[in-house]
Amino acid sequence: MAKKSVIDMSEMKIPNHVAIILDGNGRWAKKRLMPRNYGHAKGAKTVEKICEEAWDMGIKYLTVYAFSTENWKRPQDEVDALMKLLKNYLKDCIERSNSNDMRVRVIGDKTVLNDEIREKIEELEEMTKDNKGLNFTIAINYGSRDEMVRAMKKMAMDVKEGKVSPEELSEATFENYLDTIGIPDPDLLIRTSGEQRLSNYLLWQLAYTEFYFTDVLWPDFSKKDLEQAVLAYNKRDRRFGKVST
Secondary structure: OOOOOOOOOOOOOOOOEEEEEOOOHHHHHHHOOOOHHHHHHHHHHHHHHHHHHHHHHOOOEEEEEEEEOOHHHOOHHHHHHHHHHHHHHHHHHHHHHHHOOOEEEEEOOHHHOOHHHHHHHHHHHHHHOOOOOOEEEEEEEEOHHHHHHHHHHHHHHHHHOOOOOHHHOOHHHHHOOOOOOOOOOOOEEEEOOOOOOOOOOOOOOOOOOEEEEOOOOHHHOOHHHHHHHHHHHHOOOOOOOOOOO
16 A cells, blocks of 8 residues: 655645656665665666656656666676666566556667667657656666767758758757757756766756755655655745846
């Protein structure tokens, strides 16, 4: 049975889009004398639960950092295990997403992923594109600097081919070349495990996002922790560069 909220959410301003850096899987496993991959598997289950809790709370968009462009530097056995976990997660996600009416998109450079994972991503995005529930985005082989360089290359090519004139270039134009096209910027960023850095995550999109850091390791992150983050968000004064009234 789901635990009741300890915070009255009825009067809360719910963020439209929450981005999360899923941190602490390895440390969670180490504390239990288990291999790091056990922590990653447990973390994947937590993602499933938080997707449901976020939608029930009224959050419309949820974006999670699953695998960064820098994560390839980890030990090969851990990388291989993460890729296997991602493949299985993507496979299971199709049925789960459709049953929950959840739309799933994957951002990042997919060109270096193996064929089977790319096929699962294409299938998942195609099968869920018309769903009306939570808009769930998974960042796989994602790095914000890499995203912006890829976007600039595509934009430069369009300028070269005459599809876009230099005079038309603007922030809005550039955003149309980013992986997150069509997805609103996050209102709230959550990072677990006590770390307080962005780790090359959504640097353009987080320009006016509120940050929330918690010491909770990702596998232990719960509905209560999400509520605490939203509570902290409600105490912020979001001025977007304006003077507070």
